[in-house]
Amino acid sequence: MRLVFGLVLLAGMALAGFAVFMAKDYIGKYQNALEQERARAVEVVPTQSIYVATRMIAYGEQILTDDVRLAPYPKELLPEVFFDEANPLTDADGQLRVAVRQIETNEPIMGLKVSEPGGDAGLTSRLERGQRAFTIKVDVASGVSGFLRPGDRVDVYWTGRIPGNDPNLPQGDVTKLIQTGVQLIAIDQSSNPDGNDATIARTVTVAAQPQQVAALAQAQSSGRLSLSLMNALDDTVAEATEVDQRSLLGITRREQKAEVKALEVCTIRTRRGAEMVEIPIPCTN
Structure with a gap:
């Protein structure tokens, strides 16, 4: 078995x-x-090896080496601007490109969907985590005569009048430093930091935290904002500064001394025998 x-x-x-x-x-x-x-x-079908995406690349992302691969692609369907071994994505210095439009998996890397080497995708790529973009209106005086460039840092001053009749509040217009070291990311509609000609800007866009944005919005709606350009290597933080018309002109407030009014006493005189006596009575007007 x-x-x-x-x-x-x-x-x-x-x-x-x-x-x-x-x-x-x-x-x-x-x-x-x-x-x-x-x-x-x-x-x-004649083909040519070009770079295609190995994953979905979102807008604003840098295109890394692992994000692309060479794949055969029909020559008849080649895009107008593409990248291959003869025309790589990086330049001689190894600077990366950024996606200016979303690129799908296995989609050819086309020139119209990527930036120049070392470029960016616009303002959103220049904002750090937690930052917001906010636009400030300026003119030839408040905008440092057109010498501002994207990437510069500025101090922001507010000038306005504080309402109320409280004698403890500043009198007349007051100028106060409200933000220091704020970074500029765009001048008018340009975010190119390589411009050489000074232009009179109408607006500047800054990168700021939400609390700073709220302060700038309130200040811009209630007064005038002026910018002060900082040194590119200056890492100091400006102290709180406030100037009103009295301190500007060196006028000091005089303290008014209250006059001490003597206590008024009213009396009547009456005779008691051979003596005259004064008797206090309530004073009447």
Whole structure:
């Protein structure tokens, strides 16, 4: 009985091994035929190896080496501007490009969807985590005569009048430093920091935290904002500064001394025998 069981087991193993061999041989022949068919298709349709995306690349992302690969692409369908080994994505200095439009997986990297090497995707790529962009109206006086450039840092001063008749509040117009070291990311509609000509800007856009944005919005709606350009290497923080018309002209407030009014006493005189006596009585107007 055991001998029969052993023979059946050996026969089953032999049949299983033969089946695996046949399947492997069939799969190998199929793969060879598929490769030959692909080779013939490549010969029929002329192709060129260009860079395509290995993943979905979102707007504003830098395009890294692992994000692209070379793949054959029909020459008849090549985009107007593409990238290959002769025209790589990076320049001689290794500067990366940034996606200015979303690029899908396996989509060719086209020139109209990427920036120049070392470029960016606009204002959003210049904002750090938690920052917001805010625009300030300026003119020739408040905008430092047009010498501002994207990337500069400025102090922001507010000039206005504080309402109320409280004698403890500044009198007349007051100028106060409200923000220091704020970075400019755009002048008018330009974010190019390489401009050389001074232009009179009408607006500047700054990068600021939400609390700073709220303060700038309130200040701009209630007074006038002026900018003061900082040195590019200056890492100091300006102290709180406030100047009103009195301190500007050196006028000091005079303290008015209250006059101490003597207590008024009213009396009447009456005779008591041979003496005259003064008796206090309530004073009347």
